[in-house]
Amino acid sequence: MRRSAATKSVSIKDVAREAGVSPSTVSRALQGHPRISREVRQRVRRVAREMSYVPSLPARSLVTQHTSTIGLAIRYVADPFLSRVAEGAEEEAGKHGYAIFMSSSNGSAEREEEVIRSFHEWRLSGVIVVGSLIDTRYLELREEYPLPIVLINCPIYPYSVTTDNAAGAKQAVEHLVQLGHRDIAYVSNPLSHLSNLNRLAGYQAVLNERGISFREELVVTGDGDMLGGMSAAMQLLALPQPPTGIFCFNDLTAIGAIRALNEAGRAVPQAHSVVGFDNLAMGEYFSPPLTTVDQPRYRLGQQAMRILLKLIGGQEEVEPETLPAELIVRESSGPAPITGRYRKGGDRA
Amino acid sequence: MRRSAATKSVSIKDVAREAGVSPSTVSRALQGHPRISREVRQRVRRVAREMSYVPSLPARSLVTQHTSTIGLAIRYVADPFLSRVAEGAEEEAGKHGYAIFMSSSNGSAEREEEVIRSFHEWRLSGVIVVGSLIDTRYLELREEYPLPIVLINCPIYPYSVTTDNAAGAKQAVEHLVQLGHRDIAYVSNPLSHLSNLNRLAGYQAVLNERGISFREELVVTGDGDMLGGMSAAMQLLALPQPPTGIFCFNDLTAIGAIRALNEAGRAVPQAHSVVGFDNLAMGEYFSPPLTTVDQPRYRLGQQAMRILLKLIGGQEEVEPETLPAELIVRESSGPAPITGRYRKGGDRA
């Protein structure tokens, strides 16, 4: 039984020879074909196990014309948003006998296309893309590749599942307004992202409804990560009339912003309220614990997989879905400070 | 050119027919075979592009007998430790024309074996396992599967790359001792993990060297995550003589511990110093910023891939490697409080 790491894999023929039957019999015995004698089935299975036979999926997929494997394209492995999404997708896939392979584009648009192509090269049954850098290109890619693709958080694409970003943002900003904040900033992501645009829209909508005039300088761009959050917050503090409320594109950005605020001697939530988006597990453990907007990440993955399975099954008429977001109030947001008047930036503690 | 999502993939034969040549000519033209006329090569390539032909890797791998793809088995997608490791492995793989597919075991030992099996079913060229739940089983699995497997942080396995956990732990505990701490706890992981055992060993070694007696009740187990860190810290606070220094298996545990400490009204680092392990990006943004032990995660992934590539190349005599860990002092650790005497737990602020 002992074989070194470089040995060739044992094939169905090897098992057949060892068990004294034909390859087709082995195939049937292994997949529990009904018309096969109990005795042969047991013998074949025993031999196969003893030889540690493992069927070749490339070979099998060649003849069956499907792989029962789906590809999950992700931007960064590190992306904390991803985890539950992947879990949701995986569990749903498992129920239907599908496995999942993930591949990361490491934040490169070029690599993302390569990943999709690679999934097709492997003839995977379908693809889910989360956190795409080129979401708008999928309308074309869809024609180029014959495999079904489902996007997460890209509502303009016909096969997609999306958090209601605008509604989530509205809850967040509304929350700040009700706490008495009037100077409210939005720290955005690089603007190409649809989810970012929709959050911005929600932000503006609340200002409108509440008769708060929109100040362009209160929208600054981060990078979706902590570093960007820091520099965005610093920009805001340098303003002649800095905001008391800061709504951030995501939790990572919020964490960075809070760090910068603290370093500038500004207490959160006493001097500034900060609200994130994503409800990362981490946020609860921060001090102060993060007020944030929860995305139903597990369901996002689950629904994406369900849609994908429909597409794989040949069903074409699926509706893009929107899932609700929910404000989670913790301690990084509080009543707006009583303002005598605004002070110029730079007055550190 | 327009095809719906359910269309069959275009094969080399389709291209051949369209270009008016034989399939083998297409194959040669596409892979830049030298003995082919410039004109035919260009025409074939154009036609292939127009038809969006993408070669089938399952078919190709069947004949070439290698997939140029390696599998990365991970415990959790969320694991923040993973990210840089995966990057290191990916970049090194890319240099040598290999792609990487990741699959998560979601914390289940059973699933982990399935993942490895699935990698073999796909006849991937090799496997890297990070954060294994069944690291000790790989000595057997190695015989069962013909594909080369490299482990990260499992030094008993012959093909592995490991952080010097004992040395890292020693630095951490030594740091606490030098700050004046004498009652130092270790919050461990479920004990089966080798990296955990080695960190524990490092912890004990320092106590020994410094003539500090080992108190069994100061070693409590977490779960490698924030929740476990919280309950571990609560256990420690309930002790008649609680520790002033707490060395944690990892940063997530440390973050949980700090949270519990804070909730009990104990300031960090004034009342308790906490040291983590992993140097997660997050740690720097916490308050207080986390003192921790850095693992060379990128190099861990890179070296693992290098070893794997050697194995794939048929080279059998590779040495397990150990990479150095490095203490990063930030603000969650500080001088031990001046103790008149120890007080019973429960005296909250």
Next chain:
DNA sequence: TTGTAGGCGTTATCAT
């Protein structure tokens, strides 16, 4: 320079 034929490991069809 190009075409033909065989085979990679499976499964499915058709015999027996």
Next chain:
DNA sequence: ATGATAACGCCTACAA
């Protein structure tokens, strides 16, 4: 109930 045979898509001698 089992075996022989063809086919999946591709590559690679070998032939022309």
